[in-house]
Amino acid sequence: MAMTPARPSMRSISLLLRPLSRRSHSTTTSASSSVSASEVSHFSSLASSWWDPMGPSRVLHLMNPLRHEFIASCLAEGSPESPAKQPGSPPNTLHYLDVGCGGGIFAESLARTIPLPGSTESKSETVTRAASITAIDPTTTLIQIARDHARKDPKVSAHLNDGRFKYVNCTLEDVIASSPNTNQPSDPAAAIGAGAGVRRKDGFDMITLFEVIEHIDTNAHISPLTFLTDCLRLLKPGGWLVGSTIARTFPSWLVNQVIAEAPWPIGVVPKGTHEWKKFVNPDELESWASEGLMRSVDLERNSVMRSGSEALDGMRWKCAGVVYFPGLGWKFVPGSESWGNYFWAIRRGV
Amino acid sequence: MRPISTSALRPYVCPSCRYARVSNRRRFGSKPAPVTDIYDVVCVGGGPAGLALLAALRASPATSKLKVALVESQDLDKARSWKLDPHQFSNRVSSLTPSSVSFLQKIGAWDRLDVSRTQPYQGMEVWDGETGSKISFDWSAETSPFEDLRTVATMTENANLVHALLSRIAASGDENLSIFSKSTVSSIENGAADGPNGADLSAWPVLSIAPAGPARQTTSPSRIAARLLVGADGINSPVRRYADISTDGWDYERHGIVATLSLADQVPPLFPLGTRNAYQRFLPALGGPIALLPLPDNNATLVWSTTVENAAYLKSLSPGAFIAMVNAAFRLSMPDLQYMMRMERPSPSVTNLDEDPHESELTWRLQHTPAPSHLPPMVTGVQEGTVASFPLRFRHASTYISPRVALVGDAAHVIHPLAGQGLNLGLGDVASLSSTIEYAVTHGMDVGDILTLERYTAERYATNAKIGGTCDILHKLYNVPGQGPVAWGRSLGFEIIDRVPFLKGFLMRNADS
Numbered sequence: 001m002a003m004t005p006a007r008p009s010m011r012s013i014s015l016l017l018r019p020l021s022r023r024s025h026s027t028t029t030s031a032s033s034s035v036s037a038s039e040v041s042h043f044s045s046l047a048s049s050w051w052d053p054m055g056p057s058r059v060l061h062l063m064n065p066l067r068h069e070f071i072a073s074c075l076a077e078g079s080p081e082s083p084a085k086q087p088g089s090p091p092n093t094l095h096y097l098d099v100g101c102g103g104g105i106f107a108e109s110l111a112r113t114i115p116l117p118g119s120t121e122s123k124s125e126t127v128t129r130a131a132s133i134t135a136i137d138p139t140t141t142l143i144q145i146a147r148d149h150a151r152k153d154p155k156v157s158a159h160l161n162d163g164r165f166k167y168v169n170c171t172l173e174d175v176i177a178s179s180p181n182t183n184q185p186s187d188p189a190a191a192i193g194a195g196a197g198v199r200r201k202d203g204f205d206m207i208t209l210f211e212v213i214e215h216i217d218t219n220a221h222i223s224p225l226t227f228l229t230d231c232l233r234l235l236k237p238g239g240w241l242v243g244s245t246i247a248r249t250f251p252s253w254l255v256n257q258v259i260a261e262a263p264w265p266i267g268v269v270p271k272g273t274h275e276w277k278k279f280v281n282p283d284e285l286e287s288w289a290s291e292g293l294m295r296s297v298d299l300e301r302n303s304v305m306r307s308g309s310e311a312l313d314g315m316r317w318k319c320a321g322v323v324y325f326p327g328l329g330w331k332f333v334p335g336s337e338s339w340g341n342y343f344w345a346i347r348r349g350v
Numbered sequence: 351m352r353p354i355s356t357s358a359l360r361p362y363v364c365p366s367c368r369y370a371r372v373s374n375r376r377r378f379g380s381k382p383a384p385v386t387d388i389y390d391v392v393c394v395g396g397g398p399a400g401l402a403l404l405a406a407l408r409a410s411p412a413t414s415k416l417k418v419a420l421v422e423s424q425d426l427d428k429a430r431s432w433k434l435d436p437h438q439f440s441n442r443v444s445s446l447t448p449s450s451v452s453f454l455q456k457i458g459a460w461d462r463l464d465v466s467r468t469q470p471y472q473g474m475e476v477w478d479g480e481t482g483s484k485i486s487f488d489w490s491a492e493t494s495p496f497e498d499l500r501t502v503a504t505m506t507e508n509a510n511l512v513h514a515l516l517s518r519i520a521a522s523g524d525e526n527l528s529i530f531s532k533s534t535v536s537s538i539e540n541g542a543a544d545g546p547n548g549a550d551l552s553a554w555p556v557l558s559i560a561p562a563g564p565a566r567q568t569t570s571p572s573r574i575a576a577r578l579l580v581g582a583d584g585i586n587s588p589v590r591r592y593a594d595i596s597t598d599g600w601d602y603e604r605h606g607i608v609a610t611l612s613l614a615d616q617v618p619p620l621f622p623l624g625t626r627n628a629y630q631r632f633l634p635a636l637g638g639p640i641a642l643l644p645l646p647d648n649n650a651t652l653v654w655s656t657t658v659e660n661a662a663y664l665k666s667l668s669p670g671a672f673i674a675m676v677n678a679a680f681r682l683s684m685p686d687l688q689y690m691m692r693m694e695r696p697s698p699s700v701t702n703l704d705e706d707p708h709e710s711e712l713t714w715r716l717q718h719t720p721a722p723s724h725l726p727p728m729v730t731g732v733q734e735g736t737v738a739s740f741p742l743r744f745r746h747a748s749t750y751i752s753p754r755v756a757l758v759g760d761a762a763h764v765i766h767p768l769a770g771q772g773l774n775l776g777l778g779d780v781a782s783l784s785s786t787i788e789y790a791v792t793h794g795m796d797v798g799d800i801l802t803l804e805r806y807t808a809e810r811y812a813t814n815a816k817i818g819g820t821c822d823i824l825h826k827l828y829n830v831p832g833q834g835p836v837a838w839g840r841s842l843g844f845e846i847i848d849r850v851p852f853l854k855g856f857l858m859r860n861a862d863s
Contacts (some may be wrong), residue, residue, distance in 0.1 A: 053799070053800045053804075055725040055803045061801050062801070064793075064794070064795075065789070065793035065794075065795060068792070069793070069795050109793070109794030109795060109796075110794055112794050112795075112796065113794045120415045120417075120525055121415045121524055124415075127792050127793075128794070151548065151549055151551050152549065152551075152552045152553060153549065153796060154388050154545060154546055154547050154551070154575075156547035157547040157548055157549040157550075158547040158549075161548060285567055
């Protein structure tokens with residue numbers, strides 16, 4: 001029997017946590033904190049088992065290959081690179097930003113697809129076409145876990161040393177507040193603030209937001225809409241914002257809250273992982289994304305005039321449902337996006 | 351299984367190197383030589399399974415960019431220059447199922463095989479020497495008249511296959527490929543926490559590779575780290591010992607006798623012309639089945655599983671007596687065979703005999719034995735130096751994977767040869783492991799990670815256990831002598847399988863998977 005998604009979203013819950021070691025120049029106030037104290041302690045207790053393949057994050061680890069498949073399908077549909085690409089230019093040029101990287105499950109797997117300079121691999125196009133990835137998360141302990149784990153792989157470790165792969169302990173708002181760097185791996189001029197050196201002058205080609213959006217508490221300062229707007233501001237025209245979340249339906253409530261969080265041996269995720277009322281339906285997400293795109297264009301132009309639907313020209317929206325089958329793993333199931341877990345992507349018009 | 355925590359890992363040190371290691375330590379202190387190279391896949395063992403893995407990885411565009419190494423203690427140059435007279439055949443021959451053949455085609459190795467030395471067969475006669483009940487496997491009922499008759503399996507010399515795989519690997523170029531031939535793994539340990547690029551290799555296997563033979567004392571070993579270490583290193587796998595994977599099993603107390611034989615012409619010829627049959631007769635009174643599998647022209651390879659004493663007796667016979675015993679084993683009754691198995695051997699000094707006593711015994715007894723219609727042609731000769739024997743064993747590792755370790759082929763499982771499935775299971779492992787690695791590479795996964803490897807073990811463990819277990823049950827069933835209820839039961843089973851076409855077709859398709 002098909003079971004919907006019982007997927008622990010710990011990787012992302014930390015996204016909006018106020019880091020405990022926050023410095024005073026923070027651009028946001030504590031009023032905008034969107035994660036409750038009980039959720040903080042819930043996910044902190046899971047930190048040490050983040051990379052245990054048999055631990056509580058197992059279902060999340062199993063989902064990771066599908067993220068790569070979904071990204072590949074986005075790249076096949078529209079490349080963020082300009083069409084006038086020189087024949088002799090390097091084949092892998094995309095710059096990725098992973099927002100809410102948590103312990104680094106996705107970020108590290110993406111960094112592994114970046115070829116080492118001079119290797120055979122670097123001479124041809126890879127599946128992800130990645131040239132660099134920056135992964136941000138505000139939780140200090142999780143960034144530390146992610147860095148420690150990345151050291152266990154010499155290839156990923158080399159990328160960390162050379163700046164093709166970066167873990168930065170900051171929030172998305174920190175990145176927005178910082179000034180764009182000049183595309184050097186580390187630009188000293190921009191080295192002010194927690195998000196310094198993350199922002200790219202001409203934006204990122206690919207921004208990923210896996211298991212994040214359903215953990216955002218709506219309050220006066222932060223909502224999924226403002227959050228998506230911030231992401232889209234960092235995206236270059238033609239680039240993709242890719243994410244995944246869960247639809248807010250009766251089956252997803254039953255599976256995620258009742259079955260998946262049931263005591264052992266039925267449950268597969270720790271209790272308290274999900275809050276069903278924060279789940280997002282695809283149509284809601286699509287409308288936020290369109291609105292976010294218009295707002296981000298407004299903010300870029302810095303004009304009083306609100307831009308209209310021309311901001312949406314060339315925009316692409318896609319989503320694909322996935323279902324977790326115990327014993328078999330995750331599978332793409334067309335149609336399941338309307339009631340369970342799904343991947344979504346929005347492409348900014350060129 | 352090896353626990354995930356690195357402190358619990360036990361290094362493997364080859365027994366003959368232990369002394370050298372101690373003296374080494376005394377001289378240079380406890381700091382080992384630094385790791386010289388890091389490979390994505392290191393395969394220990396250059397037999398058909400290990401080489402097929404390497405060839406498969408080199409053949410797929412996704413995995414061809416991986417940095418791979420192979421370590422083999424034998425001299426692979428000899429296998430590369432393998433050449434045998436067209437009328438001679440090696441006694442190490444395997445029966446490759448159609449799925450093994452299509453895998454070899456897919457990786458581009460089949461084209462490099464000397465196909466004139468292989469022999470497909472389309473039918474199989476299997477019968478019980480005690481009760482005479484019989485089952486014929488052939489595809490004629492399953493094949494439409496418009497297509498070629500389906501092949502049960504293709505007999506291929508292992509040396510021919512190894513030669514083809516080496517040539518396929520050589521054709522893939524030498525970029526990112528290292529072959530350590532005539533080299534042994536002197537130790538496998540975990541790496542240092544301060545490896546290259548500031549990487550922590552404390553959970554990575556690091557192999558010390560030393561040249562085999564006299565050069566060992568003079569050359570310092572190379573140390574290589576493996577993202578994924580594959581054990582294709584046989585029944586006593588050092589890789590398995592390093593990974594601390596336990597293995598279960600037993601010895602059958604039987605030996606398999608192999609030999610290359612020549613046969614008389616088939617009269618009448620099989621229809622359609624050009625098709626060949628394999629023959630297997632279970633001999634409960636002698637400890638196992640005898641099988642005759644076709645080779646090109648009128649040659650055949652013999653696999654006779656029998657008790658250790660019978661095997662020693664058969665190996666001591668003159669060629670003429672040996673041939674007589676093989677012919678007898680397909681034709682005579684159990685009491686006759688038991689008698690002939692205990693006949694006095696003429697002393698080597700007596701050379702003026704008109705006819706070997708075994709031969710005359712067979713001629714006389716055949717006149718009084720009814721001949722069924724499904725007998726193989728008479729054996730007329732045995733190729734010199736091809737009579738050999740090997741012990742039959744059953745082994746199954748408790749798991750095939752551990753962090754950064756995977757086992758394939760005999761390192762993972764050894765089964766009774768009565769169904770000729772040993773190498774096919776090994777190639778099935780390799781096909782599965784190589785596609786697992788391919789999936790991992792295209793999905794950002796670490797090829798040595800347990801989450802990657804569990805796809806492989808999930809695909810292969812149950813299949814191998816099923817086939818190995820079936821062979822074991824057949825062996826036990828056909829070792830009950832006499833006409834008791836077990837013999838009656840297995841005859842009934844045979845008759846049912848033979849008469850119900852649906853069931854037989856199902857079994858044949860299953861045997862091929």
